[in-house]
Amino acid sequence: MIQKLFLRREAGILLMIILFCAFVGIMRPRFLTLDQFRIILLLVPLILIGAMGQMLVITARHVDLSIGSIQGLAAMLTALMFKFHPEIPWGLGFVVAIGVGIILGLVNGVLITAFGLPAIIVTLGTLSLYRGLTFIVSNAKQIDRQFVPAALKAMSQDSPSYAVPWIIVIAIAVALAAYWFANHTIIGRQVYALGSNPVAAPLRGIRVNAVTILVFAISGALAGLSGILYASRWGFVNPSNTGTGFEFQVIAAVVIGGVSINGGIGSIPGVILGVFLLGCVSAALPLLGIPGTAQAAIYGAVIVMALLIDRSVRIRANSALSGLQRGHA
Amino acid sequence: MTDHVGVIHKNAVMDSAPPRPLWSVILVRPETMTFLLLILAIFAGGQLSPYFLDVGYILDSFTLTAELSLLALVLTLVIISGEIDLSPASNMALSACLFAYALSFGWPLWIAVLVGMGSGMIMGAINAFLIISLQLPSIIVTIGTLTLFRGLAQVIAGDKSIRLPEWYIGIDKIYVLGLPAPDMIFIIVSSVLALILGMTIWGRQIYQTGTNETSAQYAGIRTRRIKAILFISMGLTASLAAMIYVSRLGSVRYDLGIGGELQMVLMAMLGGTYIFGGRGTILGTFLAALLLSVISTGMTTANLLPATQLCVLGVLLIISIIVTNFIYSRTQR
Numbered sequence: 001m002i003q004k005l006f007l008r009r010e011a012g013i014l015l016m017i018i019l020f021c022a023f024v025g026i027m028r029p030r031f032l033t034l035d036q037f038r039i040i041l042l043l044v045p046l047i048l049i050g051a052m053g054q055m056l057v058i059t060a061r062h063v064d065l066s067i068g069s070i071q072g073l074a075a076m077l078t079a080l081m082f083k084f085h086p087e088i089p090w091g092l093g094f095v096v097a098i099g100v101g102i103i104l105g106l107v108n109g110v111l112i113t114a115f116g117l118p119a120i121i122v123t124l125g126t127l128s129l130y131r132g133l134t135f136i137v138s139n140a141k142q143i144d145r146q147f148v149p150a151a152l153k154a155m156s157q158d159s160p161s162y163a164v165p166w167i168i169v170i171a172i173a174v175a176l177a178a179y180w181f182a183n184h185t186i187i188g189r190q191v192y193a194l195g196s197n198p199v200a201a202p203l204r205g206i207r208v209n210a211v212t213i214l215v216f217a218i219s220g221a222l223a224g225l226s227g228i229l230y231a232s233r234w235g236f237v238n239p240s241n242t243g244t245g246f247e248f249q250v251i252a253a254v255v256i257g258g259v260s261i262n263g264g265i266g267s268i269p270g271v272i273l274g275v276f277l278l279g280c281v282s283a284a285l286p287l288l289g290i291p292g293t294a295q296a297a298i299y300g301a302v303i304v305m306a307l308l309i310d311r312s313v314r315i316r317a318n319s320a321l322s323g324l325q326r327g328h329a
Numbered sequence: 330m331t332d333h334v335g336v337i338h339k340n341a342v343m344d345s346a347p348p349r350p351l352w353s354v355i356l357v358r359p360e361t362m363t364f365l366l367l368i369l370a371i372f373a374g375g376q377l378s379p380y381f382l383d384v385g386y387i388l389d390s391f392t393l394t395a396e397l398s399l400l401a402l403v404l405t406l407v408i409i410s411g412e413i414d415l416s417p418a419s420n421m422a423l424s425a426c427l428f429a430y431a432l433s434f435g436w437p438l439w440i441a442v443l444v445g446m447g448s449g450m451i452m453g454a455i456n457a458f459l460i461i462s463l464q465l466p467s468i469i470v471t472i473g474t475l476t477l478f479r480g481l482a483q484v485i486a487g488d489k490s491i492r493l494p495e496w497y498i499g500i501d502k503i504y505v506l507g508l509p510a511p512d513m514i515f516i517i518v519s520s521v522l523a524l525i526l527g528m529t530i531w532g533r534q535i536y537q538t539g540t541n542e543t544s545a546q547y548a549g550i551r552t553r554r555i556k557a558i559l560f561i562s563m564g565l566t567a568s569l570a571a572m573i574y575v576s577r578l579g580s581v582r583y584d585l586g587i588g589g590e591l592q593m594v595l596m597a598m599l600g601g602t603y604i605f606g607g608r609g610t611i612l613g614t615f616l617a618a619l620l621l622s623v624i625s626t627g628m629t630t631a632n633l634l635p636a637t638q639l640c641v642l643g644v645l646l647i648i649s650i651i652v653t654n655f656i657y658s659r660t661q662r
Contacts, residue, residue, distance in 0.1 A: 063468065115651050118604055120413070120468050121594065122647060128591050129643030135636030239636075248476045251469075261469045293483045300477025307465050307473060 009258035009313065013273040017280060024284045031287055041164070042156070044279040045171035046071075046233065048272065049226045050250040051257070052178040053219030055271045058254055059182075060215045061195040061263030062119035066108060067223040067250060069130035071243035074100040075227035076134045079143035079237040082152075090149035097228035098221050104130060105220015109213035119216075127247070135239045142238040148231050155232045167229055174222065179268040191215060196264025245296065252299045253278050255306040260314070278302065359601020359653050360613040366599075367620040374627040381630055388512055390626040391619070392501040392577065395511035396421070396570035397589050398618035401596035402515075402522050403566045405614045407559050408597055409526075410552075411539035411606030412467040414560065416456060417567040418589030419478035422581075424449040425571035426482045429491040429581040438497075445568045452478055453564015457557040475590065482583040490582040493575055500576035511573050515618070518566075523611035535559070539606030595642060596621055599649040603657055 025032040050067055057064045074097040081088060081096055104126070111122045145153075155166040182188040190211050194201045202208050226246075231237050257274025259266030281298060285291075355361060374381040381387075391398075400417045407414050428445030432438070452474070459470045503510040526532035537545040538552040545552050575581050598604065599620060600613030624645075628638050 063472075065472075111647060111651075115654060117647075117650055117654065121598065121604055121650050124415075124591055124594060125643040125646035125650075127643070128588070128639050128646070132636045132639030132641075132643060135634065135639070140634070140636060245476075248472070251472060252476070255469065255473075261466055291484075291487070293487055294480070296476055297480025297484050300473055300475070300480045303473030304459065304470070304477060307459065307470060308463070311463055311465060 010267065010270045010273055012309070013256065013258060013270060013277060017273065017277050020277065020280055020284070024280075024287065028284075028287045031284060036283060036287075040276070040279045040283045041168050042233075043282050044275050045167045046226045046229055046246070047249050047253050047278065048171045048275045049174050049222050049229070050246060051253045051271050051275050052174055052268070053222035054247075054250045054254050055178070055257070055259050055266055055268065056182065056191055056215045057119075057219045058251075058259050058261065059195045059263060059266045060191050060212060061198060062112070062212065062215070063123065063251070064105075064108065064216060064219045065120065065123040065247050066104070066126040066130055067219060067226075068243040068246035068248075069127045069134065070101055070104045070220050070223035071227040071230060071246050072237075072239065073104065073130045073134045073137075073227070074098075074224035075230050075237045075242050076138050076143070076239060078228050079148060079231055080137065082149055082231075083143055083147040086147075086149075090152050093149075093152065093228050093231075094225070097224045099224070101220040101222070101224020101227065102217050103220070105217040105223070106213065108220065109216030112216065113209040113212050131244075134242075138237075138239045140239055142236055143231075145235045148235050148237075152228070152232045153235050155229075167232060170225075170229065174225070175268060175272055182268055187211065187214065192264055194263075198263075248296075248299055248303075249278065252302045252306070255310065256302050258310070258313075260310055261307065262314075274306075357656060357659065359656055360610060360616060362652065362656070363600055363613055363616040363620060367616055367623065370620055370623045370627060374623060374630065377627060378630045381627065387623065387626070388509060389501075391515075391622045392509045392511045394592070394618065394622045394625065395515050396574045396577075397586065397592050398515055398596060398614075398622075399518055399566055399570045399573075400563075400589070401593045401600075401614050401618055402519050402611060403559070403563045404593050405597045405600065405602050405609055405611060406522065406526065406535055407563055408602045408604065409539045409606060409609045410535050410556055410559055411542060412460065412556060412559075413471065413594075413604075414456060414467065414563050415471040415590045415594070416452070416474040416478055417563055417570075417593065418586045419475045419482070420449055420452045420564055420567035421571040421574065421589070422583055422585045422587070423452065423478045423482040423485070424568035425575045425581045425585050426486045426491065426583060428568070428572060429493055429575055430485070432494055432497060433491055442572070445572055446565060449564045449566075449568025449571065450561055451564070452567070453561040456564070457560035460560065461553050461557045479583065479587070482585075486581065486583045488582075490580045492580050497576055498579040500573055511577070514573065519611055519615045523615075526611055531555070536607055539608075541607075591642060591646065592621065595646045595649070598646060598653060601653050601656070603653065604650060608657060 021032065030036065050071070054064055054067060077100050078093045078097045082090065082093065108123055108126055111117060112119050157165055182191070190201070190206045193204065193206055194208055194211055198208070227243070230242055253275040254271055255261060256277060257266070257271035259271060282295060285294065371382070400421070404414060404417065424445045427448045428441055431441035431444040456471060456474055459465050460467045500510050505513040508516070526535065534545070534550045534555055537548065537550055538555055542552050574585060578585070596617045597609070597614055600609065600615070600617035602609030602613065624641070625638060628641065
């Protein structure tokens with residue numbers, strides 16, 4: 001039983017987190033304080049929410065490069081609503097942001113399934129399209145702090161209990177919902193089936209197109225949610241900064257979290273740990289005196305490293321499997 | 330006996346579908362669509378502004394996209410071989426930073442060129458190692474190296490811009506046989522690649538690799554070596570493009586050519602390269618590069634915002650891949 005637990009991918013990521021924190025903690029004891037933990041937690045909610053959607057997409061053997069631009073466009077449309085219609089209750093912003101995200105995600109999904117196109121090209125195209133639309137609707141102007149409702153900004157500071165801000169509570173709720181969806185619903189399991197064998201999936205009666213579109217819609221919806229939370233967290237929405245590079249952070253978190261790029265393999269707890277590991281790394285950089293400009297390079301290195309780990313795990317799993325067969329024969 | 334063979338032969342001919350007429354073979358090709366679109370775009374540009382139809386103006390404006398067009402040419406080969414590379418634009422930025430630093434240290438040009446090309450090649454080799462030796466999917470690998478290379482450029486250059494020495498600036502102001510030098514380089518490289526791809530055994534093997542890698546291996550084609558060479562030459566081309574780019578701009582920042590992967594892929598797709606490999610021509614990418622240059626110049630002439638251009642490029646990418654897939658599915662036997 002214990003051995004089984006250690007063999008799981010999550011154990012490896014957990015070990016990496018512990019080793020990393022121990023290393024930084026020895027170098028800079030300040031890293032292991034509760035305050036620092038709070039900083040880490042505040043760094044990750046957006047990536048965590050985005051990663052839940054991207055995890056489903058990659059598990060279904062696709063990839064969604066457009067989530068950064070969806071985040072930007074959803075945040076911008078919501079912020080514009082706040083600016084020009086302050087009389088609308090701010091809670092509706094969530095409906096708008098998620099709605100925009102769903103529509104944009106549906107566009108991705110429908111294009112991919114209706115024409116049989118590779119997701120990477122379609123989402124590369126919509127990445128550019130949605131970003132362009134963000135500039136157009138905003139007239140290339142930033143929405144400043146005074147237009148974002150105070151109640152929304154407070155969500156990143158105020159907490160329902162135990163000094164945990166709302167934004168983190170929302171992220172955890174999303175993660176729990178994603179866990180339930182991926183593991184305890186029929187459609188969730190169909191996503192795995194589709195990713196592990198796209199040829200066999202339709203033969204098992206899985207409606208491949210519907211599942212694919214749904215996965216992209218979920219990814220879009222969560223990117224939209226992360227958009228309004230961006231406005232809450234940073235207090236402004238900028239057409240060129242909001243969400244740029246978000247897709248790379250999320251993909252890094254997802255692949256380090258043990259989601260196989262060949263589809264069909266991946267767990268929500270693993271992705272959560274992956275997100276947390278990235279958060280630890282980002283929080284440790286300033287303490288270790290590494291400039292913030294190094295962040296992108298680290299995300300890139302993390303993706304490549306995770307691919308190498310994924311490969312070695314896959315080879316070991318295969319050889320274990322063939323060893324098993326030999327043993328029985 | 331001869332009669333018998335003759336009968337079989339005759340039957341075989343009658344059973345197979347009649348060959349498509351030549352006009353249909355030529356017309357139903359993605360390259361033809363690209364060519365027609367190019368003429369249409371030039372015509373539309375002429376309507377926008379009377380100055381647009383000046384050949385010198387079109388040639389000069391092509392220097393703005395010549396570097397990415399160069400990358401798109403090699404990317405076409407990579408896509409034909411059944412892989413994809415999204416990292417060249419980042420590779421270009423990192424090579425450019427290293428090259429510019431080497432020059433700003435006052436090192437002689439040949440050492441700087443060596444540094445630039447060497448780094449470009451190493452980056453290509455890293456991709457090749459991960460994709461071919463370790464058999465990882467090129468999509469995710471090059472997304473990773475895209476972030477990594479650009480990030481390293483940011484680490485090296487920070488937020489500063491590196492100034493190049495005066496004597497190195499201005500390749501686009503040099504004219505060779507009446508053409509700006511970057512255009513000339515683009516034409517030479519595309520002719521060479523077209524010859525390699527269309528005329529040499531090695532070129533045909535690239536197609537075979539992309540069509541069906543397993544059967545290509547059974548036919549004795551060293552598909553892994555072909556792909557490795559393609560990825561490394563992709564890196565080399567990226568560093569070459571970087572040197573042209575910095576000479577044109579006069580200074581380098583880490584965000585040089587950011588988002589260029591979209592335009593590169595767009596040029597290859599517009600030129601009728603089949604995203605699943607095995608089909609596509611250099612001629613198509615050549616025409617698509619011209620088309621894209623005309624379109625973006627036209628949009629600038631028409632005072633469209635850069636944001637609108639971003640939208641147009643994105644929509645164009647999706648439409649071009651839909652059309653290309655449609656044409657190929659119709660002509661597939």
